Structures are given as structure tokens and as C-alpha cells.
Amino acid sequence: MQMHQTARNDLLLDVRNLETHFFGEDSVTRALGGISFQVKKGETLGVVGESGCGKSVTALSILRLLPKVSARTVGGEVRFHGRDLLDLSDREMRKIRGDQIAMIFQEPMTSLNPVYTVGRQIAEAVQIHTKASRSAAMKKAEEMLRLVRIADPERRVNNYPHEMSGGMRQRAMIAMALACSPELLIADEPTTALDVTIQAQILRLIVDLKERTGTAVMFITHDLGVVAETCQRVIVMYAGRIVEQANVIDLFARPAHPYTQGLMRSVPDRRRGRQRRLPEIPGIVPSLREPIVGCSFAPRCPFAIDICREKRPPFLDVGSSHAAACWRAEEVMGA
């Protein structure tokens, strides 16, 4: 173990075979079917996929924020600095959340407390994780608001969330998340609810802050454009599994999984001509309530052959730090 760690001391988060199920009245939804990936120190990892692919469940499973009644992580490990987060007590976990791993959500209005000022909420996070005094924490809050480029931070610390615009609230959320200098920031669709010009500002802010603070970022999004602009490495998810993993340049240049390829081609792109029919991915995503035999994408896949419907493809290297779960990855990359 020790050997393993020193050899890979740039490793921050190591997720192995993570499996999360949701329990309904008479059904089990296999939201995560055993996923493995790593986040290195200081890198930005993109997690892409469409609704229901398990990208948000991955984040919530890592931070153990799933609703206890209906969901459970039933297998796997989440190693953070070598320690399995799934083994920690609730108290130990609370110390890690917000301190070493922070998270920002899509809708900042619902993740900020409406009855406290923004400054007080940031200060609270600081006080919980450091032994700072109230006034020092408030000073820190002001400093954080300045860092996320909110104009007039002296005045804005005393604002309630409703007194801020959507873009400013998301900035405040980022300020709160970064207040304790976490090593990992998990951002779940942080710009999806924002207008494009505000989105551009926030993306730029996240990239700048990442470079200044060295925080690793796990960036969850459905938007391939956002991935291309912000991430270094990307994992693509489909039906609760990772189907492809690559650095961002390789992924866009030569997607190796038919789903990744289909996803990229279905985005309108001027280089392929306007007013043309877009290539579609036929069909719909499979239900995760039934066990899936073979590759979960096979029913929609133009490359599918018999083996795809019978045996689940292993996750195999198709290049340096580029891997895909597809029996026909080579043909896909040539197409």
C-alpha cells in the first residue's frame, strides 16, 4: 500500500468499482454499476453524460450525501489520500466535506440558506473547519468574495442570497466552497442555470481559481462545449457506467465509444453545415431496474454485433491514457 502510494503520489481520489443502488417499493435501480476512475492532484476531470447516466449520483456517492432511506452505496471504495471514505464515521466524513472536498451545485438559490447573509454562511464554513474567530472568519468571507470577483465585497458580505443575481449567487457558492482551500472541488452543472455570458464568466473564474489554488476539479456537465473549454481529462458515462475515458484532445479527435461519437455528432456544428439533419442516436436509454445483459448501449448502437448483446465489454486501452468499454473500439475510431 505504502509503495503504491509513493509511486503515484499525484493521486488524489481513487474510486474503485463504486456501486450505488436506489431502492423503490418493489424495485432496485442500479444507478451506478461499478465505476472506477481517478482524479489527480490539481487536474480538471470532466464527467459527461445525459440525464440519468449517474454523473450526479457519482458525486453524491463520493461525498456520502445520498438520501439514506432510498439509496445506498453497496460496493466499491472511494480512496481519498489512501483512506476509504466509505469506512469513515459520519463525524469524520463531516470534517472532510467542505474542508478537503467541497461541492457546488447547479442551483445556487437552493444551496444557500435564505435567512442568513452570504458573508455569515461563508464565515460559518470557515469557523467549522478552522479555529478562526468570528471576526477573522468574516474578514475571510470578504476576502473570498473579492477573490471570486464580486464587486463591492465589503457591502456584499451583508447581502442575503435573494439580494443577489443568479451569477453572483453562483460566485458566492464558489467563494464558500473554496474558503477552506479544498484539495478537490466537485462542481455539478455549476453553470447550467446561467445565461451564456454569465456562464463564460463563471467558467473562466473556475479555471483561473483552479490554476491559482491548485485545487483539483471534478466538473460534472452535460455540455460538451463546457468540457472542451475547461477540462483536461474526461470520463463519459452511460447507463450507470463509464464507457470512455481520455484526455480532452483525444476524446474529441478520436472518440472510441459509439455513444461518445453519437453524442458529439448530434450537437449542431457549423463545420458540418447548417439546416442539415443531425445524426441521431436512435432509441432511448435502458431502464436500470432490470439487469442489463451485454453492452448497455448495444440496442442503440450502429456498430453492435452478436457479442455486444451477449457479453459486457471490458474497459480496454485504445491509446495512451485513452480507454473505452467497447468490443469494436478500433472500428469506431476508424469511422
Added chain:
Amino acid sequence: MNGPLLKVENLTKHYALGSGIFKKSIPVIRAVEGVSFCVEAGETLCIVGESGCGKSTVARLLMRLVEPTGGRVLIDGTDIAGLKKAALHAWRRRMQMVFQDPYSSLNPRLTAGQIITEPVENFERLSRKQRQAFAAELLRKVGMSPEMMHRLPSELSGGQRQRLGIARALSLNPSLIIADEAVSALDVSVQAQILNLLLDLQQQMGIAFVFISHDLGVVEHIGHRVAVMYLGRIVELAPCEALFAKPIHPYTEALIAAAPVPDPTRARLEAPVEGEVPSPINPPSGCAFHPRCPLAVERCRIDVPPLVPMADGRVVACHVRAPATDIPAQPAAAANPP
């Protein structure tokens, strides 16, 4: 038929905030301020802009779901703003709307078949057999199997629900469909299916679209002409290709630069436009974009720039990039396709 299918002249909508019995002046939201454009038969006019720019209010004004404060909406030359209830009812056949959220715009208690035949039954009685045949035909048109007519909306996927919304709009055989963020709530792979459907329908049936969206990639893909709105006004209206190849208004430029492009090899652009969209209750004087505009000069703070026609058939409202000449500026309707 002569003249455009839809002609919008100087359309304006102000919302009063509160009743103001005790106040001297009631604050007013200037949601839409003097908007003019035309839509030809079979054409797609896109309206883009960010939240609060008035694009959805324009959609509602076109359908007369809200009453305009001023201006005219002419369909085939008839002003629908002046129509009484019964006459308006008849005109609604010509124009239908598709909404953003297929979850909240379909009645959860009706079957798919009932939902899509309901508009027609407002106008004529159908026998059970006729209704079934009609529903089956509509479902086929939007790429769904006729067996789906017995399903409830809750038993359909998001993409299927949006298809249903489109089938409902098609049921009256309209000449114009107003689509307000019709693909925004959908996943990209489903979005592609719906965009293809809209393109097919336009080709087969010659339907014109007013397509309202914040997604520039989608707009560039399906639009013939594009109107860019900022704080209630059109700032640029141009043929789609020209607009994306060479935006003239600084806001259009900022908007296009801000849209993320799915190409990691593309060089990162310089700093995005600063600041946020101001409140429409108290919009900036002069050109509403001036506080964020890198090109703003003194005049931009004082005068509202008029829409000035340019050589390539577009109109632009910018003192710097499109200064008004001595020739009296033509109204915005000048930006018609040849």
C-alpha cells in the same frame, strides 16, 4: 399571397409593478420596447438573447396570450391585436405554440391521442373513428407509433412528450409555429431528434417558425434569419450565416464569443464580456448595452441607437459600428430576405 406571413410593428409591452394608488409613479418593467420584424412563409426566424431580454414575452404577444401595450401583430395583413374573441379564435388556427417544458404543458389526465386532437375539437366535432385516425396520422408525422395514443404523458419520455407538443401544434395545420425554447430542456441526443423533426416538417409542410432560444449552436443550425434581443429591444437582425460569420453589434459579438464550442483545440478567447444584464425596471439610458460595452462612447449614454440597415440586408442598432447616415433610417422591417 402578397406580403409577409407575419409582420410585427413596433410591438411594446410594459408591465406595471403594483397598483400604485398612493404612489405618484408606478414602476414599469419595459419587457418589450418597439420590436419590429417579419416572417415569410416557410421561413425560420430565430430570436436569441439572455434571460429578461423579452424574447418569451414576444412569443406570448404574438399568440396574444398577453395584450400588447402598443404596436401591431399582422398575420396575412390582419392585425390580430384588434380582433374580438371569436375572430381571434379563428386566427389561432394559423399560429400554434410549442413550449419549453413538455412536462408542464401537457394535461397529465388526458391520453396522448386526446391531447393532440383537442385543438381540432375546439373547431369541429369528430367521431370516435375520425379522432383515432387523425391521432394516428399526427403521431406518425412526429415519428411516434400510433399505439402511443392511449398512453398518458407520465408514461412517455421527455423526447416523446416534446413530440406530442409538436403534434398538438400541427393538428390545426398552422402556417406558423412559435417554439419557445422548445429543445432547451432536452438531452443533446434527443434535441437532435427534435431539431430534425422540425426541419423535416418545414420542408414537407412549408411551416414557418419563430424559434426562440438561448442556444446559439441550435439557432445557427436551424435559423434562416436571427434577431438578437437585449433588454427588450432588437439590437441586430441579420441573415443567419452573415450574423455568425461577422457579428456587428458588440452584444452579438459577446454572445457568440461566450458560447462554449465543443472543440478543445480552439484557442481560448480573451476575457468574456463583463457585468450582468441590467434590470428592465430601470434600464440604462441611451443604448442599454453601454455599461458593458467595450466600444461605448459618450453618445451611447445619451441616445438610443436606431436600427440602421446595412449593405448585406441586416439591421444593427449601434452608434459606433452602425452610425446612422443622413438617409432617413428605414424601419426594422427592412431586414427581409430578398
